[in-house]
Every structure is written in structure tokens, then in C-alpha cells.
Amino acid sequence: MKKLLLIALLALPFAGSAQAPALIPQPVQLQPGKGTFAITPSTVIVARDVEDGRVAGMLSDYVKDRYGLALAIVRQDRADNAIRFNTRRFMKAPDKDAYYLQVAANGIAIEGDTYAGTFYGLQTLLQLLPPAAFTKPASVSDTLKAKVKPGKSKVKTQARPVPPAVTITRVVVPQLLIQDYPRFKYRGMHLDVSRHFFPVSFVKKYIDYLAAHKLNYFHWHLSDDQGWRIEIKKFPELVNTGSWRHGTIVGRYPGTGSDNRRYGGYYTQDEIREVVQYAAGRHISVIPEIDVPGHSSAAIASYPYLSCFPEEPTVIPSWPSEGSRRAQAAGRPKQVQETFGVFNDIMCAGKDSTFLFMEGVIDELVALFPEKYVHMGGDEAPKSNWKRCPHCQARMKAEGLKDEHELQSYFMRRLEKHINARGRTMMGWDEILEGGLAPNAVVMSWQGERGGIEAAKQQHYAVMTPGKPLYFDHSQTRTDDSLVWGGFNPLDSVYAYEPIPAVLDSAAARYIVGAQANLWTEYVSNPAKVEYMIFPRMSALSEVLWSPKEARNWPSFRNRLLTQFGRYAQWGASYSKAFYDLRGTLAPGSGNARLHWILKRVNGPGTIVYEGGGAVYNTGLDSVVVPITREGTYRAYTVNGTPFFATAKNKGVAQLPMPRPRARIELTPSNNPTSLTFRFSKATGKKVTLAGTSSRNYPGQGAFSLVNGIWSAKGLSYPDWLGFLGGDVDATIDLGSSEPISTVRVHTIVQEGSWVYAPEYLEVHVSDDGGNFRQVGRSSAFTPDTLTMRFLTLTLPAGTRARYVRVLVKNYGLIPEGKPGGGTRSWAFADEILID
Template structure:
């Protein structure tokens, strides 16, 4: 044990040192716990062999994925052999022997030198993460078959490293879901939250209730911008069969990603109520809305049929998803109908509840009790705190950090997902440079990167209840795979580093340098990513008396080359290079953009400064 403790101390020591010069060759996202570049490199060629321990099918599956990755990157088709080799030239070894205990259940060690590459981990899971780092080193190498000689010891900070995609409001294909899972795996993320039901659509086949998808998966219109004119009258819909669900779950398992399904309740349930209006308080009828708003019609908490229906649904859902957690929503449930509903009021009286908030708590606790019979725990949005938290519930804190703090103080596990830092449907820059969004709240990549998931307000003893972080993609106004990619990439890289890397090792400048390698990979992969971090931001101190302004220009990219004009023309590579804040006489228009070499890489941003009488 003493050896293990000493090893961990060395890892932490060198990880801090790696921020210095030796980190300049580190191109890996998320940043490893310890990275050291050493002289030399390993050259993969057609005679290179991948060795794995015999009889370990899960590691063989990882080895086969590595074979495919190497072929995709280099065009070389290598051989995989099940054989234990203690050393050997021109080899890549995937091993569980000689694991450092301090790296835990998801950590790995990657050592490359002139003769070989060795990835070591406690399990196939760990080796898979080591493989992702190896793949990044190859992708980011000038010669793709040449791997720099390095020593890496690595493990994650948090156990929940998640991404949510809302397919309830807009349906996305199985093929696209798999692509997103692949891209999560690139960054060692391990939880895909699948938002499957909404007011605007029911996306999962339930065999006992085929009407849910026959009718509830389709709507007649879709709102694409706010206001009455922003309505697309073309029908939209779709759903996943149970066989497709199984296919996606199996695929995610091969990438060591757990899928958390979300079945919304008591609110956000109008798609189901349009099919079964007797489960509501009013009896309907209802139409699946194409517009985005919080609907007042929710499941009736006083109706026993509601719970029988949900138990039937969850029985089929739990059989499809092997993970230990089911997301039950719990957010944005207006109490208007419950207040006027005789059945709900009778339930409040019979159960000795104080009000409708406690009625929602009763609802969630009853669902939790049922799911425990299926060996599943629940997680819900932070509204499930209202009226009293269910005994074993996890909380996903989205309305800021207050809910997460409250839940952790009650010794409940928490996933931090505050909208200001984790909502990837928020625009990445100024509105006039970005696609339409439902909010003016901005989430630049640098802001996301700076987020610290463990609130300062928490006592150290409660830190252990913060299980991780999650980014969310709500799709009210995101209506194509390309639009999803634009909102997710490259911000997913910052999300991954927040969830994996120890905060003492985070470094914006180093991250932005490593991000440049990833963007080149996105170009090769055909990912429709945002370049918003290249756009110029203006900050100005205006003196209206003297009619002058002091202007500062900034871009959230690595060592940005900003050029600007003051004569109304668009900036070019020959325009003035921004070096420091400058003074201008009003009125004037400033235009600025970032460049690299002889090419503009950011959008042109414009500010007009006027004299206001």
C-alpha cells in the first residue's frame, strides 16, 4: 500500500509540473492527470502487432476497435494476437497486469517509446480510455503513424460525465444518436441522457400502449422562431422501436457509455395525454403542441389509472436499459390543474399532504418506490426537491446551483447541470453572429471551461455527493443534425475537461492550444462545428464629454491574431494588428476579425460608437 501511495503522490507532483514546458506536446483532451513527453517516438507500420491477454473477450473487443481506428487513421491493417508478452519491439500491448491501484476503476496508464506502446488498466473500460488518448496522439501527429514517446497516468475526477439530447421536441435518427455516442467516447464521457418524452412528442415504443407512438409521436406543426409567424406547418415526428433502443444501448455499451432514459412526469406529458386524456385532470381533449411553452395539463396525481399507466410504461423501459438509473423529469409541473381537480384534492386530504408541492413529492416518491422493485434508482430535475425529496433520489441541478447544494446537504447524490454553464442550446456568442436561439443568455466556450462543479458553499464532507456534470441540448430551435453539431462542438471539449480533469491542472491557454488540434480533426471528420470562439468581442470605455472611447478587443481562441479597421471597410490580413487597447474619436465604426496566416478564421464583428446628445 505504501508503494501505491507514493506512486499517487508522484503522479500529482508531476501533473502539476506538466503545466510547464513538458506539456507543450500534450494534445489530449481532456487533459490527463500526468503527462510527460520523453525523447523519441514509436512508428506504426504494417508489421506492428497488437497483443492482448488470452481469454478476455471484452479487451479483445477494445483491441478490435483499436485495429479499426488505426486503419482509419493510417490505412494500415494490423494483426491482433491473444498472447501475454512482457516486452517486445514493434508492438502495442493492452494489459490488465501491473495496474497502479491509485488510478481506480476508470484510470489507465499509457507508455510509449521507440519500441512499443503499452496501455494498462484495471479493466477493458480503462484500456478503452487509454485507447482514446492514443488515438488523439495519432490524429494530432504530423505523421499519423508516428506516436510521440510519452508517459501518461490518468483517471477522471467525476464518475458522471454526461451529455443530454432532447429528442422529444425534435426527433433524431438512430444513426445520428450513434454518431453522438462515438463523439462522446472520444472525450471519455460515459453517460448519455436520452430525453425520450415531451409535450411535443413520445419517442419510445411501449408494446402495451402502441397508441403512444402511433399517435403521440407525431405533430402537425413546429415552431422554429418565437411568435405566431415562426410556425412550420409541415408534420414532424418519429420514434424508436424497442429493437432500435436495444441496438443503441448495445452500441453505447461497446463505448462504455451508460444510457439514462428520461420519461417525463408529472409535467411535460401532453403527448401521452393526447392519446390517453383520461389520465389528465380535465379529461381533454388535447392536441400535441408544435409550440414551445410550459403546458398546464399534466398527469392527474389523484387518479390511480395514472400510476398504473406509468408503472406499465416503466416496466418496459427498465427492461430495455441496463443502467441503474432512470430519469423521471419532475421539472416545470404547473399546479393549476391539481388545485382545481377533485381527485387531486382528495389525494392531498387522504395522504395528509400540506399542498400541491407535497402532492408532487408524493407522486415522485411513489414512482421511486415502484422503480426500486426493478432495482433502479431515480434522478430528477431539481424541482423534485419541492415538497420533500424521495429517499434515494439523485438530483440534477439545472436552475443554478442552489438545488444541488440543498440536495448534497441532505446527503443525496447530485449531477450539476446549471443552465448558465451547461445548456448547450444557449448561443456561443453575440446574437447577430449566431443561429437563432430561444434565449439571449450566452455561453461561450471559455465560460463553460471555467465552471467549477463543486460549489464553494458546500462543506468539504459533502463534496462526495457531487457525482459529476452534464451538458444539455434542448432542441426547441435545433432542427437538424448539423444544428446539433454546431451547438455541441467544440463546447463538448470544455465539458469533457471540466468533468475529467482536476481543477488544479486546468489552464485556459493550454486548453485553447489543444483545441486547435481537435478542430483540424473535426474538419477531417466532417463535423459541422461552431467557430464562435474565433469571433472578436468588444469592450469599450466611452467618455461622452471628450467624445472618445478606449476600446479593447478579445477572442476566446489560442493566441488570436486580431485585425481591425476604423474606416468602415472589412478587415483583411493587411489591416491593423491589434496589440493593446486603443483610443478612438467618436463617432466611428470599428470592424474586427481574427486571422491565421493569410486567412480570416472568424466572422467580422462590428461596433459603431456614436455621440449621444
């Protein structure tokens, strides 16, 4: 039976014989030639051992399916009209998976220092081949092309027709010479299958995507609060109970209800072995993750004794389903979680039965996964239950542990000892540093780079995976075109990321072994949405991790990405087109304009069109300053067409210089339209200063975000939010002159599952000179805006006048134990201040 083809084996044409091809990731050295080599039916593929023969078979299958050319695979070398694969087995302990690729007039040679290197050489060759003449899909799923509908996480699929077969006699490849090797040993991608489950067929396709980008680690997140996804024969209830939930919240947390649909799935051990073997054939190591002691609701629902308090019902904080309510009423208090966030019911660290359970799970894991790493999570484990658990307190006393953080360290060290005894190395998220790092553990630094820096200084290996910019569940576009988790991680931020922090010296830097991007799937419910979230960011990641730092060049990558988009299309993969979005910033206006919307076309063809204020302008420009003269919705995009200006009402509309007005015509945007709704107050467009600094994860557009006339209706994914972890929002606005003012409102957000609590109060101080302020009021009055957003409002004393207005939004402070995030500092957010 013929092998499943690599999705990686699809490529676009080389642009010219004396021009560098559009390869991603960029090779270390590339020397273009002047001629070509033609693959014909008489060309043979030479592979002199079994491992090279597997790579040869992948190429043979590809050219057969894509071009109709049946190339023989032979062991006997020949000088002419051959594609030769040769792994240099005589090399002793090669440091890198290097390869050498030469396309000459008489043939193609690929030599690898390792078998992985030879495989990477094949991946590069595939990008040099011309477009396929016809396509025989590798699987049924490849015949489906998915399209993401704006504002939705679900997608519709439609059949993609297969072009008819044609006769091909030559496939032309440009001559060149490449010498290449990876910069980092660890080049990873993560996939969460717990929040949403994906079948084996798609997991294999996901692995193919990694292979196409020369990534070599697949981090498989197999358990969490919302589902347990791996068969453990010693504990059958993990799949009978833990892999199914009674329902899922609808919409972004806290949601608008429950869908009340039983949801789940799991991988049998035979399916696990199948995936591991499939990945190994592509030189990808699979790292399993079982997340403990937190994020364990699914395991606890299966075996309640794992909880500190087995008889206490699972708290589903938002829209519990009818099924879970019935189950709890029937005497089954522990349930698989149905919403998203961080939960207090974690594994008990005081009971030996917890460790016996985990040791049994680990024993079956190491039998299934030959990779040296086993990931044990360790993140977001609230300590409130441990503080009131007699078993945990007894454990702390017996072991001489001073607090619950040291108890977590004890928990992780005990697991690591069992893992090390089986010849493996434990990985964990950076919280495993709390209370002391396990002796041999590898740290994944997700809360910024601090954890990785600390681990490296302690001479522990670390993988960098900071939420900014390597969480691919965050939006790629400012327009929030589908339901995503909070945050904004655009393509250029991914490409600009440097995994080795500048603060590390050369001795510590060597402990940073690489980086990884993570895709959490709370709002990613189907394969097409997975593709949409990872592409094109995975391509940027691949170049960050493979290519030399000095070779990275954003303008070059941007140009090569246009070819890469064609590859995505040939793969039948959905992908984000935010690359073509206009870049927009807001600034104070002048004259009769309250604000200036500064728009720039960065990528792709076309000129800027904007609509607003009763007019449509086709500017004919690729950058423009739009005057915002009145409240309302303004829309901008690019088109290919003749500049014009059209309006039904010209009065009060600022006009840009352009040809004579013509009647309005319908325009088809060539990118995602950017739309902003402006609403004015006395603060809009005024000078504003901040006391303190917002989080780098939520920087908004700086202080000006608070007075730019726009605010979010979509939650934390909106990029205008200023976020303060444990700090206050403290802003002073200069109105320009003394003005009568009666109310101050601040737009904020409350999302307790994400540790965002309602501020304590709003306090306002006023001044005429900017130096001497007097307090004029304090309020904790909230007016609802959307489900999670509110206005914090203060009515001022009659007759209040001021030029300077200081607005203080007091942070909630330390979150009490028993609440989401208990024991940590709350976030405070604001994205607009309105003064009237």
C-alpha cells in the same frame, strides 16, 4: 461484417518528440519521452481476453481504414513490435477507471484497472497518432460535411471527397508515459430528441463523440410536450399519436407562424436495444428520461385520461397549425404541442389510472435500459390544474398533503417506489426537492447550484447541470450567429466551471458525483446544428470532469484546442468558431467620443480592423479602443495584412496613428465579425447606478448596459440584457448637468411562454442634487419594437429639467394561475434607457 468505427478514432499529429502532445482531456500525469515508436505492417496487437480483444479490434479497424495497415490481433504476448492491451482483472473493486499508457522504443502498452480504463487508454493513444493518409468513411453520414449559415438553424450539406488511397509503411508515435484516471464518476451529456428527432445513426455518432471525450453517461430525453420518442408496447398510441405533431412554430418563440408540416418519429424497442448495446461497447451508460408530471402534452394527446380535464382542448399559445385546429374541430381536443414553453395541462396526480400508466411505462423502460438510473423529470410542472381538479384535491385530503407542492412530492415518491422495487434509482430535475425529496432519488441541479447544494446537505447524490454555463442550447457567441435559445454560454465559462460548490464542506461535497451539459433542441433541428452547438464546449466539459482541478489551465487548453479543431474537421463535424471572436466591452467615452468600444484579440492570428463612421481602419494592433463619435453601425474583425486607414469622408472621424492612408481594399475576416449599431440619447455613455442586483444568468455588462447605446433585436440570447426575477429595474442616471428632458423610454421584452411578462408601469423621478427626488410621471404605454420587444414610454411635463433621472420599471409580480409560469414570479428585462 466490420464494426462501425469510432468517430473518436481520428487524430492530429504530435507536435514534437520532447514536447507534451495536445491531449484533451489533460491526463493526470504525462511524461514526454525523446524518441518514437513506428507501427509497421509487422506490428501486432496483443489482447489476451475477449473484452480487451474488442478494444484491440477498434484499433485494428482504425489503422486499417486510416492508414491501410492490416495489423494482426494475437493472444500470445511478445516483447517487441507490439501494441499490448491488458486489463488487470486481478484488481479488487478498483475505485477509478484508471489506465497506464507507455510508448517505448519497442512497442506500446496500455493497462487498465478496469475494462473502461483500458478503453480510455485507447482514446488517448488515438490522439497520439498522426493524420490519416486516407479515409474510408464509417458510414454514409460521415461523407457529409455540414456548414451552418449565419442566422439560420438549418444547415446545408455537401459531399466531402475521400482522398485516394496511398501506401503507408510506418505510423510514428511519440514515446511517453501516461498515468491517468477521471476526477468524477459521472461525466455526462444530454440530448433532447423530443423537440426535434434524430435518427439512430446520428445518436450513435453522438455517443462516439462522448467516447472521444471520455464521457461515460448519455442522458436521452425521450419525451416532452412536442413528442414521445420511445415505443411502449403496452400503450401503442404513444407512438401512433404522441410521436407526431401537426406543425411547428417558425422562428424564435412566439414565432411568426406555423410551418403546418407533420413532424415526428420514434425509436422502436429494437432500436433502443441497438443504441444501448452500442453505448455499452464504448463504456457509456444510457439514462432514459420520461418527463412527468409536467411536459406531458404528447402523452396526454395519446391518452387524454392522463389529464385532469380530458375534455378541455389543448391550448397551443402561438400559431396553432391547420392540422391541430381541424383535429380539435373533429372532436379530438388533446393535441401534441407545436410551440415551446411550459404548459398547464400536466398529468393528473389524483387518478390511480395515471400511476398505472406510468408503472407500465417504467416496467418497459427497465427491461430496455440496464443502467441503474431512470430519469423521471419532475421539472416545470405548473400546479394550476391540480388546484381546480377534484381528483387532485381529494388525493391531497386523503394523503394529508398541505399543498400542491407536497402533491408533486407524493407523485414522484410513488414513482420512485416502483422504480426502486425493480432495482433501479430514480433521477429528477431539482424541482423534485419541492415538498420533500423522494428517499433515494438523485438530483440534477439545473436552476443554478442551489438544488445540488440542498440535495448534498441532505446526503443525496447530485449531478450539477446549471443553465449557466452548462446549457449548450445557449449561444457561444455574442453575435448570435444562428437561431438559439436565450442566454450566452461561451467556451471559457464552460472551462471555468467548478462542479463542487465552495459552500459545501468535504463531507457534503462527496455527494456531488459529477456534472453534465444539456442540449435542448427547440431550435436545433438537424445533426449538423447539434455538432455546432456542442463543439468545442464538449471538449472543455471533458477536461472539467476528467482532469484534476489543479491541472486545469486555460492558456494550455486554449493552445491544445487548436489541435482539437483539426480533429473536428477530420471527423467531418461542424463546430463553432466563436473561439476566434474579438472580445469587446463598452465604456464611457471622452472628448468628442460618446462611447469607447474596447476590442481585444484573444485567440488566433491577425490584427484588428474596424469599420464605422465612414472609415475603415486596419490598426495593426491586437487590442484597440474605438471611439464611437456618431450614430451608426460599427464592425470589427481580424485580418492578416498591412495596417492602413481609408475613408471617403475624413471629417469628424477620429484617426489612430498608422502609416499613410491607402485606397480601401476588400478584407476577408479571419473570425466572426462583430457588429454593433449605436443610437444615442442624452443618457448614452452617462454614469448609471442600479438599486438591486440583476440575475447572474442575465448580468448584461452591469448597469452600463442600460446606457451603452445598443439594444437587442434578437431576443434573450443577446448578452446585453439585464434580467430581474421578481424584482424591479431601478436605475439612476447622472446626465452630468441639468438638462431639459421630455421623454424617457425603456427597451424591454415580453415573452410569456418564458415567464417574462410586460412590466406594470414605468415611473420617473428627477433630482438636481442626487438626493432629493420628485416623481414626474408614470406610464404603462408600450410601443412595439419587434414581435416580442417593446418600448415602455413616458412623456414628461413640459419644462422638465434635471441632472439625475431615476427610472423605475415595475415588475409584473406573481403570475396568475392559468398563465405560463402560474404561481411563480415574473421576469423583468431591460437593455437600454433612452432620455430625450
